[in-house]
Amino acid sequence: MNIAIVGTGYVGLVSGTCFAELGNTVICVDNNAKKIEDLNKGIIPIYEPGLEELVAKNRKEKRLFFTNDMKTAVEKSKVIFIAVGTPPKLDGDADLKYIEQVSRDVARYMNNYKVVVEKSTVPVQTNKWVKYIMRLNNHKVDFDVASNPEFLKEGSAIEDFMHPDRVVLGVESEKARKLLVKLYEPLKAPIVVTNIQSAEIIKHASNSFLATKISFINAVANVCEQVGADIEKVAEGMGLDKRIGSSFLKAGIGYGGSCFPKDVQAFIRIAQSLGCNFDILKEVEKVNENQRKLVFKKIEQALWILNDKKIGVLGIAFKPNTDDLRSAPAIDIINMLEAEGAHVKAFDPKAMAHAKELLPNVDFCKNAYEAIKGCDALVLITEWPEFKKLSLTKIKKLLKHPIVIDARNMFDPAKMRKLGFKYFDIGRPKA
Numbered sequence: 001m002n003i004a005i006v007g008t009g010y011v012g013l014v015s016g017t018c019f020a021e022l023g024n025t026v027i028c029v030d031n032n033a034k035k036i037e038d039l040n041k042g043i044i045p046i047y048e049p050g051l052e053e054l055v056a057k058n059r060k061e062k063r064l065f066f067t068n069d070m071k072t073a074v075e076k077s078k079v080i081f082i083a084v085g086t087p088p089k090l091d092g093d094a095d096l097k098y099i100e101q102v103s104r105d106v107a108r109y110m111n112n113y114k115v116v117v118e119k120s121t122v123p124v125q126t127n128k129w130v131k132y133i134m135r136l137n138n139h140k141v142d143f144d145v146a147s148n149p150e151f152l153k154e155g156s157a158i159e160d161f162m163h164p165d166r167v168v169l170g171v172e173s174e175k176a177r178k179l180l181v182k183l184y185e186p187l188k189a190p191i192v193v194t195n196i197q198s199a200e201i202i203k204h205a206s207n208s209f210l211a212t213k214i215s216f217i218n219a220v221a222n223v224c225e226q227v228g229a230d231i232e233k234v235a236e237g238m239g240l241d242k243r244i245g246s247s248f249l250k251a252g253i254g255y256g257g258s259c260f261p262k263d264v265q266a267f268i269r270i271a272q273s274l275g276c277n278f279d280i281l282k283e284v285e286k287v288n289e290n291q292r293k294l295v296f297k298k299i300e301q302a303l304w305i306l307n308d309k310k311i312g313v314l315g316i317a318f319k320p321n322t323d324d325l326r327s328a329p330a331i332d333i334i335n336m337l338e339a340e341g342a343h344v345k346a347f348d349p350k351a352m353a354h355a356k357e358l359l360p361n362v363d364f365c366k367n368a369y370e371a372i373k374g375c376d377a378l379v380l381i382t383e384w385p386e387f388k389k390l391s392l393t394k395i396k397k398l399l400k401h402p403i404v405i406d407a408r409n410m411f412d413p414a415k416m417r418k419l420g421f422k423y424f425d426i427g428r429p430k431a
């Protein structure tokens, strides 16, 4: 099938590449000229495991193309996905200006029947507006709108696309349903076909529910810490109950990233605007904000005065296997440390280029050991698997004081204490 994807960010680029891998001819469109120029040279703007190879393969096999030329992309395609960003506005609402802009452009260039599919996370009822704007800008050509939310975790986005738990299709015509089911059939995943409003809500509800799970376990972790219980064991014991499930029960510094913070906030706003009470999500946000403060307090607890202290931070990306810094807890922690007069040395395997722009006063180091050397304490914020392989005895030698604040419970507390570290973690017994 000939398809176009508008917006080659994390979602658009991964989706477009995977659709090409499934045998479709895909044109990816973006209004960022430099991005398209780079992609046409094989330079990938983001780090996502496996993506570079898959883009190269599908370009070579002439199934994947990158362009700024929206007109040709629309004319040549039967299905057009919208995957531009929907960042939060100051009041928490999702900013839909890019969606509106793209809807207008797509409408203007439609030469025959198309299905226009919203993939970005949008508030319920956005598709109604997309349809309205498209009709306003093109009275002649028949088209359908649809909603197909993405559930791609950064760091495992290709795997998530190719082996999804489910595909959700919000449609309002049989013609659109048939086309989209055909596109997704090769994945052999359960397909939930519903109306457009339900599909839009499935996305917000899923992300808000997962965020709730994380805040719930973090709140439990804080109780554990007061009574000598172990959150890892508590989560294991809870998670083995199939009704609860073990994923997204990892206590730590709380959620970040491009989706959970924004989607929880947007869902609260939508519910409010519809006159529905959804205060449970306000608590989810509160717990998440507190969790960052809690980690900061642990640093203070370990060092007392932070002024002039040297702190080594490991991990800046909001999670491992990505270079994404959107709502990354490390940014907040580093800002808090610097506000107290501390000097931060840091290392992240993939996120440093971008981090340098956001954190101009941080001393970025070429590896983890360099970042730790001579520091008063080490703070681990992102659980990159390679950090687990670091030599603890070497870390101890390099630090000025053997203090480790582990915001992801990455290390074994008994081992850390045996080695003589003052070790601070989340929700585990002190000894």
Ligand code: UDX
Residues within 6 Å of the ligand: 006, 007, 008, 009, 010, 011, 012, 029, 030, 031, 032, 035, 083, 084, 085, 086, 098, 099, 101, 102, 119, 120, 121, 122, 258, 259
């Ligand atoms: C996506 C979704 O769109 C967002 O709603 C979801 O919640 C998270 O994932 P993401 O792919 O991460 O966003 O966004 P980003 O990496 O910012 O990429 C958006 C792309 O769209 C950029 O390359 C940008 O240049 C492009 N764009 C933006 C356009 O091509 N046209 C526009 O008008 C605006």
Ligand code: UDX
Residues within 6 Å of the ligand: 150, 151, 152, 153, 154, 155, 207, 210, 214, 247, 248, 249, 250, 251, 252, 253, 254, 255, 256, 257, 258, 259, 260, 318, 319
């Ligand atoms: C999320 C959704 O999971 C995905 O379906 C899609 O909608 C995009 O948004 P992403 O933000 O890429 O994916 O990563 P995810 O693995 O969901 O992690 C989000 C945040 O939660 C990270 O900061 C992570 O560190 C944190 N997290 C996750 C926890 O703190 N504990 C957990 O148990 C799981």
